[in-house]
Amino acid sequence: MRARSLPLLAVLCAFLALLMHDVATAQARPNHIAARLVAEGPVRPGQPLTLAIAFTPEPGWHGYWKNPGDAGYGLTLKWKLPPGWQAGEPQYPVPQRLVIGGLMNHVYEGPYAVLIDVEVPSSAAAARPAPIAVDAQWLACTDQICVPEQARLTLDLAQVQPGAQFDRWRAAIPALIDRAASFASEGGRLRIAIPLPATLAKPDLHVFLEQRDLVRYAAVQTFAAEGDLLIAEIPLAAGAGRPQTMSGILALGNGEGVRFSAVPGPVPTGGVPLKTGDRQAGPIWLLLLGALAGGLLLNVMPCVFPILSLKALSLARAGESDAQARAEGIAYTAGVLLATLALGVLLLVLRSAGEMVGWAFQLQEPAVVVALLVLASAITANLAGVFHLPSLSLTRGGQPAGAFATGLLAAFVATPCTGPFMAAAMGAALLLPWAQALLLFGALGLGLALPFLLLGFLPPLRRLLPRPGPWMERFRRAMAVPMGLTVAALAWLCWRLGGASFAVGAAILALLTIAALAALWQGANRRTALAGLSAGLAVTMAVALPSLVAPPASATEGVLPARPFSEATLASARAEGRPVFVWFTADWCLTCKVNERAAIEREATRKAFEKAGVVALVGDWTRRDPAITRFLTRHGAAGIPLYLWYAPGGEAQVLPQVLTVDSLVSLAEGSPQAGP
Incomplete structure (x- = not known):
């Protein structure tokens, strides 16, 4: 051998020696998850023998279930058994969930045991059974690193001692x-x-x-x-x-x-x-605060605008005396609480009976919308001075009945829309025990009524209001205009819910009600008018109107081309690898309509979506739809609006319930599918 080859040979020998040292060190290093093979009892020929492989992870390390989840691998066993012996399938305890970086693994983070039943032939020697062994391989991981581990586990069956540990291990197997x-x-x-x-x-x-x-x-x-x-x-x-x-x-x-x-x-x-x-619903105190804040914000949400006239009248009357202000504040709060709790109880009862209904279920029923139309029409005529009945005079001085009626109507009309802070609380209310759910409904009502309650008990706030005077009568008549717009909106909703004939029938019913109340107020044979009104209402509601309900009107095509929502359509759209925007709306949801006009049905949004290849899906919840209700519940939403954005290959991102003008444009431009 040439002398100049010796240095190269020395380096190669040193490298091989170092590699063999590392291998030997790795083989000598103990596993991070220690394992031992244990038998439940002595060998009995012809009867199964239960073995356990007991694992003890070091602190911070974990092993894996047979299906490890998004990463890792499970336990593999290669048995060395006497002739005729047969090992069954491993039985695992209930695994735990470990999510790291959006990936879920099925793991065991503490000591656990896997049980295996072994068939022992009747010819097996009971006195001197042969030893058994198994070559086991598993993966040991922390949150940072993973190490493949293995061991040959042996067991001398002649020295098996029964132990109580098997009772604990067997109880852990589902x-x-x-x-x-x-x-x-x-x-x-x-x-x-x-x-x-x-x-x-x-x-x-x-x-x-x-x-x-x-x-x-x-x-x-x-x-x-x-x-x-x-x-x-x-x-x-x-x-x-x-x-x-x-x-x-x-x-x-x-x-x-x-x-x-x-x-x-x-x-x-x-x-x-x-x-x-x-x-997780979250701490109940946090949910109560959310419901309270959501109720407060309902006072300024678009869905409550139609009844602001009634609230304004109550505000004006609240300054007449301390006693009257307190009485009206308490009565208004009682009306709101009664309405929200009653709606909550009815909602929970219906869902317990298997009905897929959401927080806005009352406005999905044509009969309820007709009743609101009749009531709003009567209030409009009352405000305009067509008649003046105490039962419909929501500003009657010194009587809390008007404030109580205002609270009932305010809650009934305002609550179908789900505002900020309120969504999580109402979604949790559908999943929590009844007592906690009713607390949330009560907190929502208290938030809605709180401004009036404070006005009733805090004179400095009332002093900020205009003093009562002749202007109130003119103001009362002026407030007939927004209530009239409410009547028009309800008539349009009747058309959307039940068709043109149904809407015409509802309008006729409202006109007949106003005529009967006017005749009653003028004193022309009041009993006859009242009897005629009751009979007319009963016959019309029971016979005529239900027979006029037609399938809901089809949605008109908007600026943003959208497919009707279904879970199959959503799955198909996501499988295309394109961004997906899903929004849920209803004709009775004013917040939804404001968002659509401001952010969704815009030419800029359409162009941004088209450039980014965004698929738009719209779910119409105007009429009850169990599939949409299930989907909303799955996302923790009790009502609408609900806006979801799916990035390509990603999970749903819940967008705010009040969309800014360019929020969707920004999402589309930031999508991986967007052009340069």
Whole structure:
């Protein structure tokens, strides 16, 4: 060998020695997740033997379930068993969820054990059983690094000592439900109906599926209960296949759960939505503050503008005396609280019965809109001086009945729109226990009534108001104009809800009511007029108007071309890899209409969307639509407006309920699909 080759050979030998040292060090280094093989009891020929692989992670380290989620890999076992022995499938405890960087993993962060039942042949030697071994491989991770680990675990069955630890390990394994679940795929979502007693506690639900890459692991899962059936909905992963069977673990919370197997079959729609850990309602005090602030803001939201005339009259009368001001403030607050609590109770009762209704359900019913039209028409005529009945005189001095009626009407008309701060509180109210939900509805009413309540009890505030005088009569007549606009809006809503014939019938009913009240006020045979009014109302409402209801009017094409919303359409649009904008509106939602005029139905928005390739979807909630209601509930919304933006490949971004003029243009221009 030439002398000049010796240095190169020395370097190569040193490198090989260093590499072998590193390998030896790695083999000698203990695992971050220690493992040991344990048997439940001595060998009994012909009877199964339960083994456990007990894992103990170091602090900050975790192992993985058989389906690890978005990253990682599960446990693999290679058994060394005596002839005739057969190891079954590993049984795992309920895993935990770990989300890092938007990826969800199914992990175990503390000590846990995997159980394996081994079939022992009847010919096995009970006195001197052969030792068994298993080559195990797993992945140990922290939030920063992952290390593949392995070990050969051996067990001398002749020295097995029974221990109580198996009772604890076996109790951690979820039991298998004795009835098969059913599943179906629709609208880009996997829906699973799991038999589960309604009385079983479900503090934190989550479905862990054994099938890989079938669902989006980090997406929000939603649940509803229909009797002894739990309905889970999970967004499907892109390109997900269609399995013939599936299995998994339904986590119930607090480490409890059940195993299930499912086959294709029908899955009911509806049910009572349930709160999950993915949709934490938040501290109740924070929700109460949100409901209170939302009620306060309703006083200046567009959806409350039609009844500002009634509030203005009450404000003007509040300055006459301290006692009267306090009485009117309390009466107005009582009316608002009664209306909001009654609407809340009715909403909860309907949802408990399986009806998919939202916070604005009262304005989705044609009969309710007709009743509001008749009432608003009568109030308009009363303000204009056509008649002057005490029961409709909302400014009658010294009597709190008018303020109470104002509060009832204010809450009934104002609450369908969901303003800032109010959305989270009302969405949580649909998922919380009844007592807490009613507290939220009461806080909303208190916020709506608070300005009048403060005026009633704080004289310095009342001194800021104009003094009562003859101007009030002129003001009262002037306020007939905004109430008349409310009548026109309600008549238009009747047309949108039930068609032209229905709207004409409702208008005739309102005119007949005004004529009857005018005759009653003038004293012309009051009993006859009252009887005629009652009979006319009963016959018209019970017979004529319901028969005139037609399918809702089709939406007119706007500046922004949009497809009708459905979950299937949304899934298809997102699969195209383009940005998607979804908005939910209704003809009775003034906030929605203001946003559409100011930010959505604009030429600048249309051009920005077209340039960025944005797909626009619109959901019309004017009439009750269970599919839209389910979708709103899934996103924690009890009402509308709701605006969602989906970046390509991303999850839904909930936009503010009050859109600025260029907010959508900015989103489109910032989209990856936008041009230079």
